[in-house]
Amino acid sequence: MENTNEINGHAANHTEYTLPAAEVDTDAKKDAQLTAQEKFVRFLKRHLLVILTVSGVLAGVGIGMAVRNMNLTRAQMTYFAFPGEMLLRMLKMIILPLVVCSLISGAASLDTRSLGKLGGIAIAYFLVTTLIASSIAIALAFIIKPGVGAGALNTNSLRLTGTVTNNKETVDSFLDLARNLFPANLVAAAFRSYATDYKTVSIGNATAGNLTYEKIPTGSEIDGMNILGLVLFAIVFGIALRKLGPEGEDLIKFFNSFNEATMVLVSWIMWYVPIGIMFLVGSKLVEMEDVVLLVTSLGKYIFASILGHIIHGGIVLPLIYFGFTRKNPFSFLSGLITPFTTAFATCSSSATLPSMIKCIEDNNGVDKRISRFILPIGATVNMDGAAIFQCIAAVFIAQLNNVELNAGQIFTILYPPAGIPAGGIITIAIILEAIGLPTNDLSLMLAVDWIVDRTTTVVNVEGDALGAGILHHINQQEMKKQAELETVRVEAVPNIKSEEETSPLVTHQNMGVMPSRKGDLESVL
Numbered sequence: 369m370e371n372t373n374e375i376n377g378h379a380a381n382h383t384e385y386t387l388p389a390a391e392v393d394t395d396a397k398k399d400a401q402l403t404a405q406e407k408f409v410r411f412l413k414r415h416l417l418v419i420l421t422v423s424g425v426l427a428g429v430g431i432g433m434a435v436r437n438m439n440l441t442r443a444q445m446t447y448f449a450f451p452g453e454m455l456l457r458m459l460k461m462i463i464l465p466l467v468v469c470s471l472i473s474g475a476a477s478l479d480t481r482s483l484g485k486l487g488g489i490a491i492a493y494f495l496v497t498t499l500i501a502s503s504i505a506i507a508l509a510f511i512i513k514p515g516v517g518a519g520a521l522n523t524n525s526l527r528l529t530g531t532v533t534n535n536k537e538t539v540d541s542f543l544d545l546a547r548n549l550f551p552a553n554l555v556a557a558a559f560r561s562y563a564t565d566y567k568t569v570s571i572g573n574a575t576a577g578n579l580t581y582e583k584i585p586t587g588s589e590i591d592g593m594n595i596l597g598l599v600l601f602a603i604v605f606g607i608a609l610r611k612l613g614p615e616g617e618d619l620i621k622f623f624n625s626f627n628e629a630t631m632v633l634v635s636w637i638m639w640y641v642p643i644g645i646m647f648l649v650g651s652k653l654v655e656m657e658d659v660v661l662l663v664t665s666l667g668k669y670i671f672a673s674i675l676g677h678i679i680h681g682g683i684v685l686p687l688i689y690f691g692f693t694r695k696n697p698f699s700f701l702s703g704l705i706t707p708f709t710t711a712f713a714t715c716s717s718s719a720t721l722p723s724m725i726k727c728i729e730d731n732n733g734v735d736k737r738i739s740r741f742i743l744p745i746g747a748t749v750n751m752d753g754a755a756i757f758q759c760i761a762a763v764f765i766a767q768l769n770n771v772e773l774n775a776g777q778i779f780t781i782l783y784p785p786a787g788i789p790a791g792g793i794i795t796i797a798i799i800l801e802a803i804g805l806p807t808n809d810l811s812l813m814l815a816v817d818w819i820v821d822r823t824t825t826v827v828n829v830e831g832d833a834l835g836a837g838i839l840h841h842i843n844q845q846e847m848k849k850q851a852e853l854e855t856v857r858v859e860a861v862p863n864i865k866s867e868e869e870t871s872p873l874v875t876h877q878n879m880g881v882m883p884s885r886k887g888d889l890e891s892v893l
Contacts, residue, residue, distance in 0.1 A: 455644025
């Protein structure tokens with residue numbers, strides 16, 4: 369009966385499958401007739417946000433150039449930039465829950481051994497790419513020589529505004545980096561970070577003629593999220609939850625749900641990006657007094673920096689990705705146009721993080737455990753683009769002051785300090801102090817920072833994305849190997865059992881052994 373029912377079941381299934389075949393053919397013909405229209409609609413649905421974002425940038429350039437001729441007051445310029453300011457505020461608002469929850473859930477979902485291996489590969493990737501970027505920058509600076517013959521450049525001739533003051537010792541900068549890794553107050557770390565300040569005290573007696581002054585470092589808190597401390601705490605906390613086993617599952621589920629809800633908020637914010645970017649770009653063009661004069665005066669420096677970004681971002685990083693994955697890197701990058709556009713407009717790797725995580729998961733299929741673990745770290749640590757413009761700026765200022773750099777100074781420039789609060793200009797100041805160059809020419813960097821910083825952020829974001837793609841590929845290969853090994857083990861056990869059951873030696877021995885138990889004797893008798 370069972371065989372009959374099974375046969376009838378197969379027949380019924382075959383009938384159900386063959387009957388709608390004509391309908392399928394009819395639907396296929398209808399699809400063929402509407403192929404062009406459907407493809408166009410699908411293309412618009414998939415790339416609508418990208419099209420709107422790029423259109424926002426172009427519209428921002430046009431509006432900015434048009435508004436420049438209207439001679440707006442400072443108050444009017446503030447009102448004009450308000451929609452762009454709202455975009456930055458929304459992106460910054462989402463950074464804290466996104467970074468903390470994504471890192472905790474990512475670290476908790478990864479196996480401890482794979483976590484250590486992926487973390488080691490990520491650190492090696494960041495260090496190697498940063499070193500390559502610094503080497504490219506120094507080579508370009510010595511080839512192009514942007515500062516040679518440019519000694520006439522000064523802040524008075526260009527009417528530049530803004531000053532850079534940095535008296536911090538290099539040792540204190542690194543000590544501040546270590547202190548920020550371990551914040552004393554996690555709540556305060558969400559909006560404040562530690563920074564060393566100095567106060568001058570007098571020692572001795574002025575009347576005795578032995579009065580001296582000493583600069584003493586003192587701790588202070590400055591405005592700005594301590595992202596390094598939050599990142600380290602989130603990773604360690606996620607590992608601790610993983611170690612708890614079943615007891616930590618509820619809390620892991622909470623952070624996973626929190627993270628998914630945050631990503632929903634990100635998807636809503638992304639639809640405001642085209643409007644915000646349009647006003648960000650337009651307001652930046654309106655703020656600059658004489659764009660042409662700045663570009664022509666510092667053109668060689670700008671050209672060297674952008675060329676370095678093109679070489680590193682267009683050749684070196686894609687080659688590294690191809691070397692590991694054997695896949696087309698530009699196909700991978702084509703799914704990340706929205707975060708690249710956001711990076712170009714906002715000049716912030718952290719502000720680009722929400723859209724980067726969403727696009728790299730939805731468009732490129734990167735594992736959530738990889739993207740939400742590596743990308744927040746890369747946004748803080750990986751600074752390939754920053755290394756290029758910082759190294760070129762240091763050599764540029766040396767050439768501006770007719771200083772010949774020795775091997776030790778060049779080696780110091782090769783390793784610019786990363787993750788220091790206050791951004792790239794302060795980092796350049798630290799490099800200049802380390803190699804003994806004056807910092808009064810840094811106002812020139814401030815004048816064109818808004819130009820170079822855009823390609824800088826794009827390269828930083830590209831390095832993070834390709835690093836996540838490489839780690840995803842390595843993780844996929846490891847999972848395949850483990851699956852193959854488990855399959856081999858599962859197949860090997862039944863084979864051993866079948867050999868034991870069908871072995872003639874085993875059968876012969878069983879037949880030749882006399883029954884020893886009472887029940888066996890009774891059955892034989």
